[in-house]
């Protein structure tokens with residue numbers, strides 16, 4: 001008998017998440033290709049989640065140069081690095097204990113980096129920010145997990161509920177479930193570009209779902225996977241709702257650098273909150289998350305992010321610190337890269353031109369890809385797709401070809417999952433299952449990361465089109481199978 005039998009996912013009724021199953025399949029297919037097994041494609045392309053470097057986007061040189069100097073200070077002695085990169089590395093080493101990236105830092109991060117983050121927020125919003133409100137963590141998801149854990153541990157028996165958008169980032173339901181928090185869904189409005197709607201928020205609270213205490217509302221802006229970017233009015237509405245319902249605002253703003261629709265811009269929740277007057281700015285509790293895993297930096301593997309807490313009780317802030325202590329410290333290279341992200345080269349610095357060119361390349365690739373994918377997918381039969389205003393994904397809605405409906409039924413899996421599985425097996429393209437439409441189970445969704453080199457996107461779209469048209473050829477519209 002296994003010592004871990006008591007945590008067997010099947011015993012706990014969790015089951016294997018579809019994405020993990022598809023990830024294993026992708027690895028298996030790649031291994032087969034490496035062993036010489038013949039496939040109709042040369043390699044698997046993974047566009048299921050937002051990992052720009054994995055998809056072939058290049059890191060920002062300045063970040064890597066400074067980190068190289070920090071990791072191996074011998075490099076700082078000659079002319080190996082641009083002079084400003086060398087100087088930054090020197091300066092950053094001075095703020096590390098023992099002048100080494102190999103030492104621990106305070107659990108909520110290096111004070112120097114927190115200061116740079118506070119200055120970045122002040123420049124962005126025109127509102128003061130304080131290092132004491134900023135907590136650096138090993139990725140923004142880690143910080144979110146700490147907050148959710150704390151929310152879940154409220155007094156009494158009533159479970160905590162977190163209002164959660166549908167669709168939402170694919171890792172969020174698991175995170176909430178793990179902490180024993182109830183996901184209280186609110187539907188985003190698809191034909192308004194996946195906008196948040198006040199009526200839907202009120203409806204979500206009124207819908208009976210057994211006893212729970214709503215304590216927070218989660219927002220993803222720019223939206224993952226929807227690509228929606230909220231305007232000021234929409235943000236004001238959500239803040240007003242949170243104030244009336246006494247909900248903590250958990251705002252995931254990690255894609256703030258990737259707004260690509262003309263005329264749109266990212267506005268932070270904190271800025272709007274402070275511009276709504278004291279009634280809100282001194283009362284509404286807000287925690288905002290940002291990350292090194294943003295679109296243009298894309299340094300997900302360095303694992304660093306931060307949260308800024310506004311109007312949170314100082315005693316609770318101490319608990320954040322204590323809980324982050326269990327990690328001992330966030331990877332130091334990640335923290336230093338965060339410093340570079342929020343305090344990049346300035347126009348007079350030697351590295352500025354290359355830095356600006358590389359950042360622009362990422363942003364413009366994303367912008368052009370978003371437009372291209374939107375047009376292309378909307379021209380396929382049975383697919384409709386909202387334009388993405390920001391973020392790294394496009395989120396098309398599909399009517400499932402009839403053959404796939406039958407297979408889904410036979411295998412007792414959901415329609416979106418079978419679509420992804422067959423696309424992966426037949427064309428070597430790995431897209432993320434995006435779930436079923438909550439109000440019309442006949443339709444399902446897939447999630448496609450569009451921050452990939454343009455040639456890769458061309459390949460992805462061509463393979464997806466070939467797969468979709470092949471299965472669609474003798475199909476009228478058929479519903480996806482209901483989720484079990």
Ligand SMILES: Cc1ncc(COP(=O)(O)O)c(C=O)c1O
Nearest residue numbers: 050139140141169224291293305
């Ligand atoms: C909505 C959302 N939040 C956060 C992250 C990044 O998380 P982390 O900072 O832990 O890498 C992602 C990355 O894909 C994301 O999509």
